[in-house]
Amino acid sequence: MKTARPLIPAWLGYGLFFVLVCVVAGLAILMYREPETDSLLLSWGGVFVAALTIILGVLFWMQYQRDKASTSVEAVNPQLTGAYEQLASCDHELGLVRQLAVELASAISVREAIELTNRYVDQIGIFTVKSYLIYDPRIHGFQQLAYLTEPVSQKQIHALTEAGRALLVENSPKEITKAARECKLDVRVMEGDAKSTRTLNFPSTIVLPIGQSNQMAGVIVIASTQESAIRSAEALDSLKTKLSILAMAIQRVQSFLVDQRSRTQAVVESSSNGVLIFEDDGKTVTLTNGALLEMTGLKKGKVTTADLSVLFAGSVDLESKINEVIKKGNRIKLSNIQLGDRSFDIFLTPIFDYHEDVVAGAIIVNDITHFVEVDRMKTEFVSIASHQLRTPLTSINWFVEMLLSGDVGPLKGLQREYLDEVLQGSRRMASLVNDLLNVSRLETGRLKIEPTPTDLAEMIRGIIKEAEPLIGSKDVKLNFTEPTPALPSVNIDAGLLRQVIHNLVTNAIRYSSKPKSSVEVKLSANQGDEAGIIIAVTDQGIGIPESMKSKIFEKFFRADNAIQMAADGSGLGLYIAKLVMDASGGKIWFDTIEGKGTTFFVQIPISGMLEQGGDKGLIKQTI
Incomplete structure (x- = not known):
């Protein structure tokens, strides 16, 4: 802060004071002198005056030099203040540049490098659009990215970016120039809204290269709705510096990506x-x-x-x-x-x-054409073999049943026991053959789906009636919960859906781990986001192990705890159920806790099962 200059310099004030002291001293000597002391007094007075003159003269000279130095300092002080402020500004800018360089050193993609730089660019001015055209040597084309601070139309973004492409065509290495000429503008908006229909006025638009001469990485187009978005030459220089650092970062990232691409290409080509x-x-x-x-x-x-x-x-x-x-x-x-x-x-x-x-x-x-063909041939073989096996198995069942009924004479105890075993084995074999035939029809697309209006509750009651012998043998209680009010008839293929629900109910009964367990069958309508008819079958059985949940609908798969509990089983029932529900537009899924039980859900669209042309239905299974 500048101080006011006094009217009389300090050294002149001290001089006048000295003259006054000398006058007073002289008068005192003249007034009080005595004859006998005149000579001595005059001698000491002269010494005193001389000494005082010397001392005050030195003081006058020192004060004069101080005032002169102070005047010089006051003249230089504004220049020093300006230089200090400029130095502080340069130090701050160097700090930002250093910080940007450190952050860009960790960037592993062009997009990340641009977004890091954007934060520093936004400190320089207020920009509505920042549009980047970055050359990518891997595709011999450009990454086109735009960042908006307010809604801008895609048309205006392309028009601004076109100015950047023009600069690349005129002032770029040959490879980039060629790519710029062939480039089709398709700018991707990374931040902001590009769906505006209004046309903005951009009084301030700047196109700058990212990098210099043969190290050019691309171009940036900056547009602002304000006048003089970049307020000074220093700010423009700062922006250019940051873009140069961005160019080096992009080239480092691209060099790494090109090297990585070469390695990946070798692996991919093999x-x-x-x-x-x-x-x-x-x-x-x-x-x-x-x-x-x-x-x-x-x-x-x-x-x-x-x-x-x-x-x-x-x-x-x-x-x-x-x-x-x-x-x-x-x-x-x-x-x-x-x-x-x-x-x-x-x-x-x-x-x-x-x-x-x-x-x-x-x-x-x-x-997978070869594997599909092999699978088709396998399926056809299974179908043919199953057909060939089914006829003799049916004959075996008839003859054994005739023997057991005594049509050809009475049987002894051991003979009846052996024939019972033969009949049970034959029935299991016939069930497996039927499953294989059903799988063949589903996998080859020959399954016919013919939906007709059906009372679902009545169908489920029929399935439960058929399962009564199995329910009695396992000492299980089965409950059926019907919706209130009753559901109207639904368009389903009763034969197909009956097969699915039949499989779920018999599984729930077979795998109930304790006597007096209960099995719940519930029919309901879901009115949520996915409206449909849902049939849920819940047991208190062995559940499904966590590690095997993902495989439960696979062909021939049976969980380990299921095999331990019941050795017989083909592992095809749930696979067939899944194929039927997928083919008919429905869904099947489950919730389970190992050791506590499982609930299977079957969902049918409100509109019913989808119709599908074919030449075969499923073979009905028995308990």
Whole structure:
């Protein structure tokens, strides 16, 4: 703070004071002198005056020099203050640059590097649009990303980005220039709303390269609805510095990705499965292999996920599955997808970065045509063999029943016991043959589904009536809960649904682990998000082990505790039930606690089971 300058300099004030002292001293000597002391007094007075003159002269000179130095300091002080402020500003800017460089050193994707830099760019000015065109050597194209602070139309975003492409065409290395000319603008909005229909005025628009000359990584277009979004040349220099650091980070990341891609390419090319890797926009393909091109007939070059979606459009909505992988991070398996006369299993999986964010995805196509053909031949063999076995088994049952009934004479005790064993074994064999025939009809698509209006409660009461002998032998109590009011008739294929419920009820009875256990069958209507008719069968049996839940609907599978409790069983009942419900538009699932019991749920749409053409129904099983 500057102080007011006095009217009389301090050194002049001291001088006047000295003159006054000398005058007073002289007058005192003249007034009080005596003759005998005149000479001595004058001598000492002269010494005193001389000494005082010297002392005060030195003081005057020192004060004069101090005032002179103070005047010089006051003249230099504003310059020093300005220099200090500029130094402090430079130190702050260097701190930000250093901090940005440290953060970018840990970036493992171009998108992450851009978003880190954005936070620093936003400190420089107020920007409505920041649109990036980043060259990607892996695809010889551009990553196009935009960040908005207020709603902007996609049309305006593209118009702004076009200015960035023009700069790349004019002032870039040859490879980037070529890619910029061929680039189709499809800017992906990462933050903000691009659905606005209004046209904004951007009085302040800046296009800047990211990097310099042969190290250029891309371009940024900055637009603001305010005048002079960047308020000074220093701010512009700061922005350019940060973009230069971003360029180095992008080149480091891309160098790593290109190296990683080379290694991945070698592994992928050696795979017999078709592989396609795409970016997190769900469109841009970064890698394919020869197996995929051979399987699909696509030409080597710029293959897109859209090409693959169109190819399989008749069998599956691949585009929606890709979006699910990117947005939700789900892994998806699509089984037995048809393309011409060939069959494929398609696996879609997300690719995560170190932060567990989805940065890409992969589609793996497995040609299973040979396995499908082998399975078809096996199914046909089982069908033929089962038919051939069924006739003699039926004859065996008839003849054994005739023997047991005494049609050919009385039997002794041991003879009857042996024939009973033969009959039970023959019936188990006939049941297995029937199951195999049913599986064959379901798997080959020959199953006919003919829904007709049916009273579900009446059908379930009939199943319970048939199960009474088994209920008595297991000493189990079975309760049936009907809805109130009663449900109207539902369009179902009574034969098929009866087979499913029959299997669940008999399983619940067989695997009830304790005498006097209860089995509950409940019929109800669900009015929630997924409206439907639900049949629940609950037991107090052995339950299903946690490790085996995922396999319970697989063909020929039986849980270990089920095998220990009942050795006989084909492991086909629940598999058939699942196939029937899937084919008819219904659902089947379960809740279980090992050692306490299980509840199986069957859900039928309110509209009923779906009709399906075919030439065979299921063979009815008996208790």
